[in-house]
Amino acid sequence: MAVDDVSFDVREKEILGFLGPNGAGKTTTMRIVTGFLPPTQGTVVVNGHDVVDDPLAVKRLIGYLPESVPLYQEMRVREYLSFRAALKGVVRARMKVSVDRAIEECILGDVQGRIVGQLSKGYRQRVGLADALVSDPPILILDEPTIGLDPAQIREIRKLIKELGRERTLILSSHILPEVEMVCDRVVIINKGHLAGEGTPDQLKQRLKGRTGARAEVRGADFDPAAFESIEGVESVQAHGVGDDVHAVEVLAAQRAGSRLEEEIFRLCVEKGWVLRALSRSAPSLEDIFVQIVANEAGTKDGRGDEDGEGDEGGEDAVPDEAESPEEKS
């Protein structure tokens, strides 16, 4: 998966949401930031350390939870966390304290003696989180931390993440908008490897708001969904057949179309000689609109809000750019 010209910065002790549909390049970007994949162009700077020039220094600052939560299945929870702590350079004298703290923070006390492979998905996710924070890194990067969990577990993990983000810089990738909205201070939207937008959830909502939708059922032998696009303010039309010449149509329009949208649909059907069997206003879900915006912005490269314009002029490949305030670690 290629990532092209994705520039963003993360500030100290902020929770940054990294939002994009599946396959947008989120994981690739995370892997570049954590030093697992090298960028073909551009830089990632973490607290003044460049990930290409000094990967070990960057890795020491970052706790990373990959999307698939890879764990050694045959190890016991406590044994695994101690191993990870040793790898991350936690000194022997502090080992027990560090592991205890990670276990406590991720509420793993009950299962610390259990074998990882026998734990439920939710527990394994928490072991992964505990792994990420066992060396108490100033930066946490979590790739889709709630994927594959049941709703109760999702709530639990989100709560945990929010708490973890209080004293740390946290990057959270997700394809679920409400999650990002709930947890994050600021959001970067990525789509098809490009930056599609950036801002606080409120700013984002402002952009997502102001859209109105209508659902209609129309019968007509010469039905043509493209006709709806002639209505002023309409941004997208989706139609599918539901029976003999009967079609369900979903229309999404800008706010300015307002309540006139239904009237216009009615008028259009009369004009075309189609039978309007049903017509209702629909409140498009935030996620629908998000997908809509991302689709519209696929060609646009520039993100809104503050960009930090360090050299990354339209590379072919991965160019994320993360700058941290260097004071953070001292």
Add this chain to the structure above:
Amino acid sequence: MSAQATGEKGSDLAALVLGWLRSVVALYVREVRSIFTTVLAYAVLVLSLIANGGVFLVYVFVLHEPQGINMPPMEMFFGQTIFFYIIILMGPPLVTMRAMAEEWRSGTIETILTAPVTETQLVIAKFLAYYSFFAILWVPTVSYPLLLEYYGSLDWGPVASGYLGTLLLGGLLVAIGIFTSSITRHQLLAGILSFSIGFALFVLGILSYLNISAKATPFFEFINMWDHMEEFAKGIVDTRRVIFYLTTIATVIFITVRAVQIKRIGS
């Protein structure tokens, strides 16, 4: 960092080296423990024990015959029968095939390499762990020369060099196993590949007896494991052999580190 005295720099370096070693030790300990959680490890351990034990018994009987071959039993034990090579060619591929392939398959390679750890540390730790397991395979066989010593007298020099030869050959085969395991996520493929390479080396060496080509024969002789083991079993420690195995082991480990780096970038 720049404004530090040289003495402090020295201790910095020491701390750096210690830190480097500490990660290797952590990876090594984890790996050895992990090897002993697999059924395969115990199967290889038991089978090699049965094979070695049975074979040793046969040697003792055969060599006891007045008309039999006149050779010290331990000399015959080290590499002068095909059984030795069955263990040494089959054992390492069977055990090492999961070494890196499993990391790729499960994705744990990502957590390892996003910790402050380099590919070199990882590969060295893996090699040492599986090499240790290989060495453990031979520990019970020490009881054979001990038995011989108990019932008669034994020249321990050739026994020691026999073990040295076994460890050198095994080191190369373990390194090859780690290499093939690190280029694929499929264990079985890695196992078949490393067995094939080891077996090819063995067969090429044997070819030197056939003298098929004046040009190639010196090369075949150079890699002839059977010849090498015959020397070691007789108590001859030829530094050429030792250097040959040590350098090939180091080369294979180096190539493995490179292979892991390339595969990581391509993942």
